[in-house]
Amino acid sequence: MEFxxxxxxxLGIGLxxxxxxxxxxxxxxxxxxxxxxxLGARPGEAIVAMLLFNAFTFFxxxxxxxxxxxxxxxxxxxxxxxxxxxxxxxxxALSPFAGIIFFIIVFLMEIFARQYREMDAKxxxxxxxxxxxxxxxxxxAVVGVALVPLISETYYYAVSGxxxxxxxxxxxxxxxxxxxxxxxxxxxxxxxxxxGVCGFDTSDWLQAMKRSNPSPLSQSYSIVMHTAIMVALVAxxxxxxxxxxxxxxxxxxxxxxxRFFGIYVHGSKGKFSYVTLSLAVLAALVFMIIQPEPAGLPxxxxxxxxxxxxxx
Numbered sequence: 001m002e003f004x005x006x007x008x009x010x011l012g013i014g015l016x017x018x019x020x021x022x023x024x025x026x027x028x029x030x031x032x033x034x035x036x037x038x039l040g041a042r043p044g045e046a047i048v049a050m051l052l053f054n055a056f057t058f059f060x061x062x063x064x065x066x067x068x069x070x071x072x073x074x075x076x077x078x079x080x081x082x083x084x085x086x087x088x089x090x091x092x093a094l095s096p097f098a099g100i101i102f103f104i105i106v107f108l109m110e111i112f113a114r115q116y117r118e119m120d121a122k123x124x125x126x127x128x129x130x131x132x133x134x135x136x137x138x139x140x141a142v143v144g145v146a147l148v149p150l151i152s153e154t155y156y157y158a159v160s161g162x163x164x165x166x167x168x169x170x171x172x173x174x175x176x177x178x179x180x181x182x183x184x185x186x187x188x189x190x191x192x193x194x195x196g197v198c199g200f201d202t203s204d205w206l207q208a209m210k211r212s213n214p215s216p217l218s219q220s221y222s223i224v225m226h227t228a229i230m231v232a233l234v235a236x237x238x239x240x241x242x243x244x245x246x247x248x249x250x251x252x253x254x255x256x257x258x259r260f261f262g263i264y265v266h267g268s269k270g271k272f273s274y275v276t277l278s279l280a281v282l283a284a285l286v287f288m289i290i291q292p293e294p295a296g297l298p299x300x301x302x303x304x305x306x307x308x309x310x311x312x
Contacts, residue, residue, distance in 0.1 A: 010250045010298075015253040017031040017035055018258050019261060022261045025264040025266060025273055027200065029201045030200055038292045042156075042294045044239070045242060050200075059104075062111055064263055075109055097237055108226060108227070115222060123219070137225065137227065144196020147196075149239070163197070164281075164283075167194075167200070168277045175271035177212045188217055192228045207221055
């Protein structure tokens with residue numbers, strides 16, 4: 001019972017965040033950060049938990065729309081997938097973080113390879129160009145992570161709320177897709193920076209509002225952004241030495257919500273939904289009025305003090 005009561009809040013906020021995002025269109029990572037902070041997360045805890053949540057939830061949202069068959073994998077097709085599974089188990093026995101990170105990287109590689117194949121061969125960026133863009137976005141995200149300790153724990157919630165308001169205003173102003181073509185790449189890289197500061201994965205909003213003549217970065221932004229999130233996750237772990245195994249249950253709650261109710265799909269034409277933006281602004285304002293206290297996330301009994309994944 002003690003264990004169930006400990007994971008209950010994480011399962012609950014994962015499900016709540018997924019449902020609220022599904023029926024309103026508000027960015028799911030924005031919902032989750034507000035919920036993590038409401039639970040008492042400190043900035044370092046929130047960043048690591050958010051980046052981990054984004055990495056895992058990307059699998060769920062992608063596979064919700066694209067059937068994943070191991071026979072069609074690029075790097076480890078069919079029974080060869082046993083190889084990364086075995087490596088994951090060994091690494092997890094030594095370090096839970098290393099095992100889970102390796103598992104995420106393997107799946108990301110398979111998803112990225114599929115996304116690249118599905119791009120128009122005539123217009124898709126060269127692989128070297130994508131690597132270059134991933135490096136730039138990753139640096140932006142790591143800089144964001146490095147700046148988090150400079151933000152007061154007391155006012156981190158206010159900074160996060162202001163960033164949500166700023167993204168909402170941006171989506172409102174970006175309604176004319178013929179404007180800001182030259183500046184759009186800078187906005188996309190800036191979003192990677194804020195992924196490091198607040199843990200936001202705003203790729204769904206930004207890809208929905210892509211310009212009339214999409215740049216190479218815009219075409220491959222899912223690959224670039226989620227690579228940056230992974231690099232930022234490693235950097236955040238190195239900086240804080242904090243790995244919330246309990247927060248993994250948040251991804252379980254979100255996965256249940258996504259599997260049963262799906263995800264909100266933003267229109268790729270016209271202006272961004274004013275209803276979604278209004279609800280995002282309202283949620284951010286209410287969140288800032290509440291002023292959550294950074295008392296620390298609840299921990300699971302014995303799990304986060306244990307050096308072994310199998311003890312957990």
